[in-house]
Amino acid sequence: MKKIAILGYGTVGSGVAEVIDTNRTQIEALLGEPIEIKYILDLRDFPGDRYESAVVKDFSVIVNDPEVYLVAETMGGSHPAYDFSLSALKAGKSVVTSNKEVVAKFGKQLLAAAKEHGVRYLFEASVGGGIPIIRPMIDSLAGNRICSVTGILNGTTNYILGEMANGKDFASALSEAQQKGFAEKDPTADVDGVDAKRKICILAAIAFGKIYSEEDVNSVGIREIDLTDTEILRGIGAKIKLIGWVRREENGLSMGVAPCVAPSGHPLYSVDGVYNGILVRANALGDVMFYGSGAGKLPTASAVVSDIMEVFANPEKPQALQFLPGQKNDLCDPDAIPGNYYLRTQLTTDSLDCKEIAPGAYIVHGVSRARLVSAFPDAVIYQVL
């Protein structure tokens, strides 16, 4: 019998309990022993809930109970989620989490603490919701050198962009997403690209071994996207997607979050609605894409549960993964790298290798964004994938 505690009985936390209960027979058969949710940490009461009697308000009850083998942190936010996770690891309990903010900001410390105390810290659910991405990148791509990771990492903005591609303006699309429960009341972290930035920082750390500070990575959100551009792009069978990327370049890693143009042949083009898609390019494997529900109660919970099962199956597996501190100097300026861009300007483009796709709108080849910005100060510019 293995006993666990869930920190935070919100969407994901209650989903973890639901997935365990729904699939208990299979889970326990695979584990070879029963699993019990002994505690749920939440400040609220849940009268009538199946786990009402497991709810505690004081984390020390959990951390001091030697019967608690593992803690699933599904609280969100930096504090006290980080502090509780660290305490649990120091108390010799493995921790699994869906909290990308904590992983991006404190993954380094928590992985080190896990290693020091001979336990595990896993976070499959922190990127791509339920999509298996972190473990496949670590295990299945072990024999590869990863070249780049390019992803639609935020379902909320992907849904909004889909509505905008059909002609709805940003404000109405956002409000619709909020009504449908796809966007938070305060949508800042999603629409300004902060959520996607945390996820690309985590993926970069998996792919290239170093964790960079959020402050060192630029992110551009989707608030400024103009329907003029979505319509022009629809005319050539392309879509604007909010893309997080990290790519090995000559002068360092190029990394960021920005709206980009996905042409119809690109694997990310058809990742629509609240789905996420993560495209990994590796030197032997070539391109591989992982696609699925990037958020949502049960998908995200299912990734947490798979991490719980991994800890139970391999509690002693040495913590090989570490996030080394990344320095801003390792990063190059993405705007300095020549690429293909969508450009809409009132100015003349005679000097450019470009193709006009609509009056005043062009696809430009082999130019850096920096050069375009300085030559066309009036322009709308998006990189083409």
Add this chain to the structure above:
Amino acid sequence: MKKIAILGYGTVGSGVAEVIDTNRTQIEALLGEPIEIKYILDLRDFPGDRYESAVVKDFSVIVNDPEVYLVAETMGGSHPAYDFSLSALKAGKSVVTSNKEVVAKFGKQLLAAAKEHGVRYLFEASVGGGIPIIRPMIDSLAGNRICSVTGILNGTTNYILGEMANGKDFASALSEAQQKGFAEKDPTADVDGVDAKRKICILAAIAFGKIYSEEDVNSVGIREIDLTDTEILRGIGAKIKLIGWVRREENGLSMGVAPCVAPSGHPLYSVDGVYNGILVRANALGDVMFYGSGAGKLPTASAVVSDIMEVFANPEKPQALQFLPGQKNDLCDPDAIPGNYYLRTQLTTDSLDCKEIAPGAYIVHGVSRARLVSAFPDAVIYQVL
């Protein structure tokens, strides 16, 4: 220092050597020790090849050498690949393979032998080439009940179907695929769906625990596809894809390989060229798709190498996976299950709930194929995904 042997120095086998050599620094850093390709089994000589001196023609040299820790079987075909694999496992050497024929036919015996002798038998490369699919299904989806697996599992036929969608007939498309090296001289296993059938048998065994005999599963290939239908379907934004599927139904597992219609919103619709896409539906996770190079030297080799690294990292991991023998009785008749179909017929369709998409061509809802076949003996019929 770990020493390995590669059986078969063809496309995949030489790719394994190439991936190990290209990424040796990273691989050895992750493993914490050097890796050496001590033997390559092949009946041919390879004068001038880097591994010329490692080539042996007699398998007993390998199986009797206690220094050989692991055998990578990349021979193809049932025999002697199965026999060599079994001997290696019995000699206490782990085996990894890209050979879907052996896994589909003899996976049961080889997994049992691995378990008995405390070694491992891994076969990530047998399905989807380099795409991580088998390990993610086992590990990352452990907390889920899998409902269905639906995939484009054969790159050769997917390439041919892409050419046919553009108006080329089957014979010319096949001949072009052969010229480009995407199809074998004898294309039977690919175009008649046998290759896809072996892969869906393996995926079914991973998803549902039982391995069914190839003879118990029906497969229809792509030879009979008429350009009339590809053209009608293109008109409504849909494509014919060769699909392997296994799905839990009320009366058992529905399983097979057949050309099906992928509408433009479906995730498999945009899996083009020689790429593979495998869509898994699970009860908590919902839909997740794995996409990438389904064949090719280095992608497939990279999956073999990731299995080699997994064995080195976790040599003692108990072999939980077993393929129980599946009985034909567990399977239901896919043709008896109501679904949506594409139907082209000269007869009247007054009795059906259907929509005419072109003269004489319809999308029919909620009917079984068996009923359509008996009512429209002249008809062309494809299931719609």
